[in-house]
Amino acid sequence: MLAYRVMRAFLRLVIRVFYRQVEVVGAEHIPQDGPVIFAGNHPNSLIDPVMIVATAGRFVHFAAKDVLFRSRLLRVFLDALGAVPIKRRQDHGADDAGGQVDNSAAFDALFEVLARGGTMGIFPEGISHDASQLSRLKTGAARIALAMAKRHPELPVRIVPCGLNFIHRRHFRSRVLVQYGPPIEIDAERIAAHDADERAAARALTDDIDQAIRALTVNAPDWSTLRVLDGVRRLYQPPRIPLAHRVELARRFATVYERVRDEPEVVGLFGRVKSYLERLTDLGISDGDLSRPPRPGAALLGGLRQLWWLFVWLPLAAPGVILHAPIGILVGWSSQRFTPRKDVIGTTKLLVGVLMVLLIYAGLITTAALTWGLAVALATAAALPLSGFATIRVLERTASLRRLLTRVVRAFSLRREMAELKSERAALEEAVLDAVERHIPDDMQPLYPERLAAR
Structure with a gap:
């Protein structure tokens, strides 16, 4: 539990840095006790479970594909979050052979979590993707919920739908809306339907989950x-x-x-x-250039305001730019070089960025401690994140100023x-x-x- 709390606090810090705005809507729908299954859409790879862990307010165990546990670094991260490895047919050649994989141990672990009144998270689409709408949902979440309700009729089993809506999901300092919908309760009627026909009951519940997630997300044919x-x-x-x-x-x-x-x-x-x-x-x-055209006086005041804040943050950011610019370049390069799918670009940026920042910060703090002593090391540990934050503010102010100047120039050149x-x-x-x-x-x-x- 302590490892989870530490990891959750760290992840909250990470997403607050990576995203300019994280807005949570519908948190009141999350039951504060009893077994809960969080079921969400899956548009942004490993960032999706991070969002739910950071915003749900409960200890959420995720079912993660077992191939992720082959990486030592990811395994430490996943174990700290209480993730449960689950086998997928496509990862073990069973799809081509038409066979099945044995997930009995994984399901037993998830049932144990729920039986203790805990929560788990799952993405019923099965795999992250960059399509413009939900994929057909698999029945795993429904089967777990129905089987759990049958095993423990004394416990109220509920499924909370989650909608993850990323604005420019691959971009650093973009925005994200996390929505939680009203819970779907596994009541006596659903249990009776499950007793009569397990497959039909699972598909019916899955269809209800699909509708609940669609009510929290934006879906279009292309x-x-x-x-x-x-x-x-x-x-x-x-x-x-x-x-x-x-x-x-x-x-x-x-x-x-x-x-x-x-x-x-x-x-x-x-x-x-x-x-x-x-x-x-x-x-x-852009459409905003027409709906909100820059007025000369407002543009001048806006430019002066951006310049003021730029100069306020610049002294703190000066060393940070030298330190963090190579990280930004490496993150941008690696996200294009090592990501075969668009939905993984954001995750690659986040993982590489966090890893590089931690390594460089640790190296500089250690060097300061060995060279100048503990006091300088502590000062370095405090100055590094402050300088990093100042660098972000300077880059944002510079981008805002550049956009403002571009709008003004276009307003005159394209009258x-x-x-x-x-x-x-x-x-x-x-x-x-x-x-x-x-x-x-x-x-x-x-x-x-x-x-x-x-x-």
Whole structure:
């Protein structure tokens, strides 16, 4: 338990550094006692369980594919987190042979965790992926829950759905929304159905889990469709909305689009938004450049503010840039060189970055202790993370200043093109609001209804 608490605190620190914003919604749905199975989508490899461990507030044991335990470094990490190795057919050649693998020991370990009133986490998709929607869920989570409820009818077994929504999931200092939904309880009716037909009951429960996870995530047939729908979302929303509202709007547009995609009006609007976004890309501008164009006075004040904070952080960041720049270069290179799949890039960046920082910090602190004594070593241990934080702040302020200058330059150099696009955007905004009024389901309350009422 102590190792888990230490590791969880460390992981919370890591994700707070790696991500600019981590927002948690629905934590009140997590039962504070009794057996719980966390079941989530799996878009970002090993970062996904890290997110749940760091935000769930309970000791979560994850079922992890056994091949991960072959790495000594990962094994130490996984053991500290109480992970349980589980065999997958595709990792042991059983898929091609049509055979099975023996996971009885793994299931017994998970049953023991749940029987003690503990929690476990599982990703029913089975493997991390970079698709634009959920894969077909496997029945493992449902089978564990049903078997556990049958073994221990005195315990309330619940499945808590998790939605992991990453904004630019491969980017350092991006944002992530972690959502927990209402728990699915394994009641007497489900147990009776399991007694009658185990396979059908497991599939029915899996379908319920699928719907619960979809209610917390954004799903579309392909990335091209998702990009256009994200453009529709920006045309509808007011400026600067919370991350949770951004994801919820995107989810709603994706859900309703699947129902009305063949309507002639929707087909035409989809094509217009797609053409609008393509022209933005061709000109190198964003929708925000049109919806929130830089005003000279505001741009000047914003630039001065960024410069002020840049100079505030620069003295602390100066040694940090020299130290951390090679780490950043190595992380960027390794994430492209050693990651065959896009969904693993974020994990590679995080693992390589953490490993390099720990090694360099340990080396410098040890050198300071051996050369100048304990007092200097302690001062070095305090100065290194402070300098690293200052480096991040300087890089962020520099990026913000560069974006501001770029927006100002484009606003002047592309005046004619941007004027045309502003007119097109205004027309598209009206068309989107019309479509929302016409096609929003009766049982769906609109987000930002004032956008519709003000017309």
